[in-house]
Amino acid sequence: MKVVIAPDSFKESLTAIQVAESIEKGFRTIFPDADIVKIPMADGGEGTVKSLVDATNGTIVEKTVTGPLGEPVQAFFGLLGNGKTAVIEMAAASGLHLVPANKRNPLVTSTRGTGELISAALDEDVEKIIIGIGGSATNDGGAGMARAIGAKFLDEKGNQISEGGGSLDQLASIDVSGMDPRLKLVKIEVACDVDNPLTGEKGASAIFGPQKGATPEMVRQLDKNLKHYARIIEKDLGKSIAKVPGSGAAGGLGGGLLAFLSAELKRGIDILIEATNFHEHVKDASLVITGEGKIDSQTISGKTPIGVAKTAKKYGVPVIAIAGNIASDSEIVREHGIDAVFSIVPGVIPLSDAFEHAAEYVERAAANIASLIKIAKGK
Numbered sequence: 001m002k003v004v005i006a007p008d009s010f011k012e013s014l015t016a017i018q019v020a021e022s023i024e025k026g027f028r029t030i031f032p033d034a035d036i037v038k039i040p041m042a043d044g045g046e047g048t049v050k051s052l053v054d055a056t057n058g059t060i061v062e063k064t065v066t067g068p069l070g071e072p073v074q075a076f077f078g079l080l081g082n083g084k085t086a087v088i089e090m091a092a093a094s095g096l097h098l099v100p101a102n103k104r105n106p107l108v109t110s111t112r113g114t115g116e117l118i119s120a121a122l123d124e125d126v127e128k129i130i131i132g133i134g135g136s137a138t139n140d141g142g143a144g145m146a147r148a149i150g151a152k153f154l155d156e157k158g159n160q161i162s163e164g165g166g167s168l169d170q171l172a173s174i175d176v177s178g179m180d181p182r183l184k185l186v187k188i189e190v191a192c193d194v195d196n197p198l199t200g201e202k203g204a205s206a207i208f209g210p211q212k213g214a215t216p217e218m219v220r221q222l223d224k225n226l227k228h229y230a231r232i233i234e235k236d237l238g239k240s241i242a243k244v245p246g247s248g249a250a251g252g253l254g255g256g257l258l259a260f261l262s263a264e265l266k267r268g269i270d271i272l273i274e275a276t277n278f279h280e281h282v283k284d285a286s287l288v289i290t291g292e293g294k295i296d297s298q299t300i301s302g303k304t305p306i307g308v309a310k311t312a313k314k315y316g317v318p319v320i321a322i323a324g325n326i327a328s329d330s331e332i333v334r335e336h337g338i339d340a341v342f343s344i345v346p347g348v349i350p351l352s353d354a355f356e357h358a359a360e361y362v363e364r365a366a367a368n369i370a371s372l373i374k375i376a377k378g379k
Contacts, residue, residue: 002035003027004285004312006278008292008304009040009047010324013358016040016047017054022359023289023322026366030374039276041290041304044191044268045134049078049087052130055276056081063120065093065113066148068137070163073098077117080275085128086121087275090114090250091135094144096212099137104213106139106205106222107166111253115148118261122182130271131257132191133250137212139165139205139222141198141229142256150179151260165205165251168225174236176260188261191268193302196248198241198255199227204248212251226252233259269307278311287373288312288319289366290338296327300336309337322365324354342369 005027007019014022020038027034042051053060058080067073075093077086091097093113096104114131121129138144143153144163152175153161161167197203205214205222214222229252230242239259241247246265247255257263273279282288290308292299300306309319321333321341330341344361345354354361 001031001286002037002284004037004039004282004288006039006041006288006290006308007322008042009051010293010358011046013293013324013355014362015054016042016051018359019291019362022362023366026363027370029367030370037281039278039281041272041276041308042268043302043304043307044132044193044271046089046091048132048191048268048272049076049089049092052080052087052272052275053078061120061124063117065116066110067098067113068094068109069099069103070110073113075113075117077121079124079126084126085130085275086124086126087130087132088114088117088121089132090253091132093117094138095135096137097135104137106137106164106209106212106214106251107218108164109138109212110140110144110163111136111138111142111251111256112144112148112163114253115145118145119149119180122180122186126186128187128189130189130191130275131263132268133253133257134193136250136253138253139209139212139214139226139251141165141168141204141226141252142260143168143229145253145256146179146260149183149260151176152178165222165225168229171229171232174232176237179260183261188257188263189271190254190257190263190265191271192246192249192254192265193268194249195245197243197245198230198247198252199223202248204252207248208251230255267302267307269302269304272304273307273311278308282312282317283315285312285315285317288317289322289369290319291322293323294325294327295321295323295330295333295341297329297332299330299333305338306333306336313337320369322362324358
């Protein structure tokens with residue numbers, strides 16, 4: 001029996017590899033000789049670097065970069081086991097968690113640190129860079145990122161404008177002649193699971209600005225500035241990004257990556273499946289076990305368990321999912337490739353207990369799943 005274990009992390013309790021290890025431990029209590037392949041997964045958000053590094057026997061590279069408010073922060077990126085692919089979480093350098101609640105102001109926050117991580121990845125002589133763009137503190141359209149790799153954002157007098165989305169209305173021209181030439185040799189893929197355009201009522205500023213500290217007045221200003229920014233990009237770079245689905249992700253970083261790096265926006269789980277060579281692992285499997293902290297109707301919107309299940313179903317492999325919380329609307333996942341869903345919790349318990357004993361509960365659930373399989377096999 002070959003079992004592929006491909007879960008996401010259980011946030012605040014277990015990383016994806018820890019979940020996978022606990023599932024394996026429980027499963028082996030019933031099937032000690034099973035051929036088990038562990039592939040920790042993610043959907044492009046928090047934990048993507050860790051999952052890909054763990055899945056490919058890669059390494060974490062730490063780097064001091066410029067934080068959202070201009071102060072140094074300790075960030076990181078991953079090098080996959082092939083040595084030719086880097087993976088970056090923009091939140092590591094430009095994330096909302098790096099800005100105290102009382103200092104959140106998307107008029108001034110910058111994505112410069114994300115660009116510095118890209119530059120550091122280029123120093124590793126990679127051929128491909130994967131960038132996850134969730135959890136940003138910014139609304140600068142990726143201008144800070146582009147500055148860090150050599151672009152200049154100039155006002156009418158030819159001076160560089162200041163950092164942050166609040167200064168984009170001063171932009172008169174963009175000079176990309178000094179951008180790092182190594183970027184032309186690297187493929188950039190962006191894990192982007194939202195379809196928001198750069199501007200408008202569903203754009204970066206209106207939808208995501210308030211959670212970053214924007215008042216209604218700031219939202220109007222930021223949206224106006226991004227519209228101006230998009231016009232200058234179209235004039236000087238010949239690229240129209242304002243209405244592209246996903247261009248509004250991470251405060252417009254999605255659009256900036258399209259404009260300056262000719263990046264490809266893809267669903268995060270699709271990137272992970274390709275990067276981990278998941279198809280090759282699952283095509284001859286007997287069973288796939290996946291999971292995440294909570295399974296509900298939102299799981300079908302590009303989350304890890306559904307991406308894993310859809311791939312497994314291409315080869316007719318049954319899929320079981322486990323979760324800490326199974327919502328009342330979770331039955332819909334059965335229509336998307338998941339054959340059965342199991343909760344790991346033993347009953348009504350405090351959340352702190354669920355977090356503290358998550359590994360034990362995952363192991364126990366996996367053993368129970370394996371026991372059912374053994375009964376079904378009549379062995």
